Amino acid sequence: MNSKNNIKSHILAEDLSRIQMFQDMTNSELEEIAPLLNKLDVSEGTYVISEGEPGFSVFFIFSGVMQVLARTSRTEHPVNILREGDFFGEMAVLDRLPRSASIRALSDSILFELGKDDFYVLFGKHPKIAQIILERFSERMRQTMTDLEYQLETLETANSELLETYDVTLEALSKALDLRDADTDDHSHRVSDLACRIAAYLGLSPKIIRSIKQGAMLHDVGKIGVPDAILRKPGALTEEERALMQNHPMWGYEMLKDIPFLSSVLPLILYHHEKFDGSGYPEGLKGEKIPIEARIFAIVDAYDAMTSDRPYRSRMSMLDAFKELDRCAGTHFDPKLVKDFKKVMGYDTILPD
Numbered sequence: 001m002n003s004k005n006n007i008k009s010h011i012l013a014e015d016l017s018r019i020q021m022f023q024d025m026t027n028s029e030l031e032e033i034a035p036l037l038n039k040l041d042v043s044e045g046t047y048v049i050s051e052g053e054p055g056f057s058v059f060f061i062f063s064g065v066m067q068v069l070a071r072t073s074r075t076e077h078p079v080n081i082l083r084e085g086d087f088f089g090e091m092a093v094l095d096r097l098p099r100s101a102s103i104r105a106l107s108d109s110i111l112f113e114l115g116k117d118d119f120y121v122l123f124g125k126h127p128k129i130a131q132i133i134l135e136r137f138s139e140r141m142r143q144t145m146t147d148l149e150y151q152l153e154t155l156e157t158a159n160s161e162l163l164e165t166y167d168v169t170l171e172a173l174s175k176a177l178d179l180r181d182a183d184t185d186d187h188s189h190r191v192s193d194l195a196c197r198i199a200a201y202l203g204l205s206p207k208i209i210r211s212i213k214q215g216a217m218l219h220d221v222g223k224i225g226v227p228d229a230i231l232r233k234p235g236a237l238t239e240e241e242r243a244l245m246q247n248h249p250m251w252g253y254e255m256l257k258d259i260p261f262l263s264s265v266l267p268l269i270l271y272h273h274e275k276f277d278g279s280g281y282p283e284g285l286k287g288e289k290i291p292i293e294a295r296i297f298a299i300v301d302a303y304d305a306m307t308s309d310r311p312y313r314s315r316m317s318m319l320d321a322f323k324e325l326d327r328c329a330g331t332h333f334d335p336k337l338v339k340d341f342k343k344v345m346g347y348d349t350i351l352p353d
Contacts, residue, residue: 011037011112019060019112020085021136029129036118040111048111051076051102055092057115061085064109069102076102090137093119167214187304192216194300195293198337201344204292207264212293215268219297222252222269246281249273267291272298277331288334295334299325299341302332322347 013030016022016037022030037060042048048059051071061084068080068088079101082088088103093116123130195216199209223231226248230241237245253270256262271285271294278286288295306321316324322342329335 011035011039015062016112018062018085019087021060021087021133025129025132029126032126032129033122036114036122038113038115040113042105042109042111044105044107044109046105048103048105049089049099049101051100052098054096055089055099057113058087058090058093058119059103060087060112060114062110062112064111065106066109067104067106069104071102081106087140090140092116094137187308188217188219191219191297191300191304194304195296197344198296198300198341199293201340208293211264212268212296214262215265215272215293216297216300218252218256218262218265219269219272219301220248220252221255222248222250224255225251246273250282268293268297270294272301274298275332276329276334279331290334295337299333299337302328303341318345318347 011034013027013034016025016030016034022033025033039062040048040059042064048066049055051069061082063084066082066086066088067078068082069076070079082103089099091097091100093114119130119133122133192213195212196209199212204212223245226245230237230245233241249270249272253266256269257266268291270282271290274280274283274285274290274294275298276287276290276295278284280290303321303325306316306324307318309315322345325333325338325341329338
């Protein structure tokens with residue numbers, strides 16, 4: 001701590017009465033406490049305590065303004081403002097844990113410092129006074145917890161609203177993609193719902209289920225780079241056209257990789273055309289090396305395609321679609337996940353293993 005005077009000087013009892021901690025104490029009690037305190041002149045910009053460092057003292061603000069700062073991976077950000085009469089660093093007299101935040105002077109300030117050792121002296125000589133101080137520490141901690149709970153509720157509400165905005169935006173983009181591909185109207189929404197049902201059945205975490213939901217909505221975003229003449233071609237694709245179409249997972253990955261809140265959807269975007277036997281694309285991943293999000297999606301994507309009408313064919317029955325999934329289990333699809341999908345859809349009794 002630089003630019004501050006550590007020389008102990010006389011502190012009057014009447015000075016202490018201005019501090020919230022010592023209000024309502026008798027003059028004799030204040031006179032017992034005053035000799036144990038160190039008066040500090042702190043210059044603007046000085047760090048009185050730093051996050052992560054050991055704590056040995058509690059500080060009381062006689063005059064000036066202090067700022068509470070919390071460190072993130074990149075920088076410090078302001079959390080609170082403390083003014084005349086406030087105190088900080090009280091945990092230092094209760095435990096040996098490092099400081100949980102930094103305190104910086106926003107103006108030239110005067111602080112009264114009570115060291116841990118001096119507090120123990122006070123506790124031994126004047127336990128009633130020490131008890132009052134501890135009770136007020138406790139009151140502050142309870143108020144701090146109440147404030148934190150309120151802030152947490154506020155953040156949770158804001159986060160929920162933000163996530164809802166993300167979902168609405170992604171759903172609108174998904175519908176726009178489905179409309180561009182005339183054969184797949186509302187396909188993304190249907191496969192998203194089915195994929196999430198399997199994920200929930202498997203007991204996957206809410207975070208993974210959310211990634212599957214978002215990834216399924218955006219799985220074909222890379223088709224933006226596919227010309228309409230190929231995307232809307234009514235007949236079979238040529239070898240060159242097929243090769244171009246198979247670039248869409250990588251194009252989708254490249255489009256989304258720099259968007260932080262979509263980072264968790266990238267495995268589904270990139271690998272949803274991989275096959276369980278390694279014959280898929282773009283990397284030819286095999287078995288459980290294919291992310292589970294992509295393995296789940298591959299099954300529901302194929303199922304929805306088979307049970308939906310196309311200009312060039314009529315939809316399959318659900319029973320025939322499940323027979324086809326069974327036929328391709330172990331080659332195209334994860335066989336265990338095919339069984340799980342049949343159970344989720346209620347077809348395990350109709351199609352015994």
